[in-house]
Amino acid sequence: MDQEKFRILKTYFGFTQFRRGQEEVIDALLAGRDVLAVMPTGAGKSLCYQIPALILEGLTVVISPLISLMKDQVNALSDAGIPAAYLNSSLSPREYADTLAGAGRGDYRILYIAPERLRREDMYRLGERLRIPMVVIDEAHCISQWGHDFRPSYLVIAEFIRIFSKRPITAAFTATATGKVRDDIVRILNLEDPFLLTTGFNRENLYFGVGRPPDKVRSLLSYLENHRNKSGIIYCSTRKTVEEICRTLNARGFGAARYHAGLDDRERHKNQDDFIYDRTPIMVATNAFGMGIDKSNVSFVIHYNMPKNIESYYQEAGRAGRDGEAADCILFYSPQDVQVNKFLITNGDAERDEALVSHHLELLKHMTYYATTNDCLRSHILGYFGESAPHFCGNCSNCTTQFENNDITIPAQKILSCVYRIEQRGKRFGKLMVINILKGSKNEKLLSQGLKSLSTYGIMAETDVHRIRTILDYLVEKEYLAQEGEEYPVLLLGPRWEEILRQKKALSMMLPKERERKKPGVPADETPGEFREDLFAQLKELRNRLAQKARVPAYIIFSDASLRDMCRKLPKTPEQFLTVSGVGAVKMEKYGGLFTDLIKAYTGTSPP
Known part of the structure; x- marks a missing residue:
């Protein structure tokens, strides 16, 4: 199986080695063990179950909370030549029936399902008819009321797993979970002797900053002016603030879309697609936006208001830099944010449960400490999740500021x-x-x-x-x-x-x-003078044309990181193109000639 997992890794996903923790999880699943893996955003959680799904016999079911996540994952898998589908409310009755029939015929290796669908009779029949070797639960923290994003629909998952005559391997994945939440996941899902993995929460490519600007709007405009043509998310605590900031940005010439629960479904989906497909570079949103958004080229996440807890903040901020490139996570703090969050907590749905209110107020205290500490911000976050970290990280606003x-x-x-x-x-x-x-x-x-x-x-x-x-x-x-x-x-x-x-x-x-800090956005292994920005722009233009033709987001074709690797390696033959990060045999067959032709034209050379 060792050779098979590496063959799949390169053929379908274009990589030659695993990231930290991936191989251990894959080996545990292939050995038949349940798994709970806590891996930060961008660490490659999906590969941990997609590779075993291609080796195990039968159909792997992935339970996922958001439609956008399923669409992205299925688009990416299909583009890599892996048969996959999803079942959720976005499908018409005919599409739903066709997908269900396809699953019954064995047309797919991976099927994504929304947790709300698990109670349907057709799901039970599917479970009885098919060989389902593995059930995967993504965003597993949603199962715990002590987490930051509890979803009652997740409580159905354990009941769904019990319907199978032969219990499938159960794998739970999440990016953020405290010890209390991890214990809840194991208990509620009835994981049997699970392989437990926490790879670490540190993402070195992210710069963390906290500012207390006297004028948040002016500071925001100044930041965006210095990051023109970059894609990013701006989180606000209320719908009203989302509307105000979005109007301001568009009036100043920044392409921005809005997203909050007060919009109708049609506008939310349109605005989300405009952001994902790079038609609109900036998304201004409440925390209703983001989970499951697999957009790799987000260069910054700005919290215009302080969230209610560190789990929410780290998950939202972690949507930046998924491609491994340098990215900024900035929080604009004001003490008023604390008062607003206290009001939301004490007057929310949890008000009937005093223990839960007290718990969320305690989480708010930790978030406030983060926003007001003079210590290393990265160390503070990692410490919250129980991970030790150096006192000085050199890549946060506190470490790069000389305090007196x-x-x-x-x-x-x-x-x-x-x-x-x-x-x-x-x-x-x-x-x-x-x-x-x-x-x-x-x-x-x-x-x-x-x-x-x-x-x-x-x-x-x-x-x-x-x-x-x-x-x-x-x-x-x-x-x-x-x-x-x-x-x-x-x-x-x-x-x-x-x-x-x-x-x-x-x-x-x-x-x-x-004091001046190193400008983010320049990868560690290159200096600005060595990077071919003009070639990068041409490669992006080609990628965008292909994406528009295929009607998929641009990063489904290739991530920015892959394009940057092309700029560094200048591949001109199929063999050279296969050495680019993220290029597998399927993508080589689909796109290799187009990209190598462009690079040859750029360099004015012919292949040796």
Whole structure:
């Protein structure tokens, strides 16, 4: 079987060696063992069950949560010459019946099924008639209520597996799962003596950054201006914010589509397809978007608002850089994000379960720590998932920033005194007004309310506005100040204010001093001067034409990583083309002549 798995790896998928963890999972499945594998996005989980599916006799069933994931996987498998199909609500009754009949005839090796379909009578009949050696559960964390994306439909899976007279091998895969969630997966699926694998959550190609921009829109536009023609996702916490950001980006000339649960199915599907097929480079979305999107060339994921937990954040951010190229994962943080998430948690569906509410509030605390820590961001994420990591990764905003410990006792006293004086007058204001008072602003609204007579008016006139805001946010986080209100939050003294104003406690904080970091997007094994951008553009154009003709996303033909490898190796013969990463025998037969002809024309040479 060793030779067979390597033959399939090269012939159908175009690779000559396995990534970390893949071979161990494949060997366990071929030996008949159940498996639970936790592997980060981009680690190649699908190969772990697709290769055994081509070796084991019969039809492998893959239970997958989203239509888009199934379509992508089946498109990719079909393009590689592997017979596969899916059953979900996107099919017409005729298409559904035809696919079911095809499965009964043995036309497919892999069949993707939505979990909601498992209760149907035709699924039970299919299970009785066919030899099904393996059942695969993708996004297995959805089975646990302690995870970040619990789906009740997943609870049917164990019942479905029990219908078979001969129990199939059961394989569960997920990218993010804490120890508690992993235990839940094993218990609920009744995995028997499973092979357990956690390859590690670290993805070195991803840059992690947290910013606290005083103007999020301006910072977002600045980032996008420096990343023109790149594909990316911008996550927002509410539908309203999605609409506002999408309108702003399109008005500024950035091609953006929107995605949230408030849109009708037709628009959601159109916008998703426009993004996947590279017709629209930017997707602005709530967390309703993304699971199962197998788009390989996402160069950045920006969280405009902080998510409710680290699992959600890491899964969403991990949609960047699936092709192994350098990519950015940026979080725009503000303390207001914490208040919004608390409101969503305590007023959501989980409100009837106090233990679950408490659990989600605890997860929110960990997410807030990540957004406010001065430690290595990568180390913080890996530590959360129980994985040790170096103190310094060199590829996150904290590691690439030189922090200085600053005594902020006097500025803190001035800010707290200002809020104290405002409360004495029976008033409360938001951050901007407090900062304007401290700066001695001549704002008409401020002057009309007689706030110039406050003793704290203008006492920080010489301090940079951004520095005041940074210290003010720190005082909120440390509970020296508090915020009240959702839509228009106001500041008030927090439970610890007396420590600073009355007990004269000294206070310090780490304030960042920015320094230039290595520009992301340049692979480690090449410098900008060595990369042939003009050839890369021509290869992309050819790939896009082929994709349009085949009506599949461009990355189904070849990923950006494969095109970059062509630029480096300049293959001009079939033998040379087969050495390109991601090129197997089937794709060589389909596309080799077209791409090598283009490369020969580019270099002005003939094959030896």
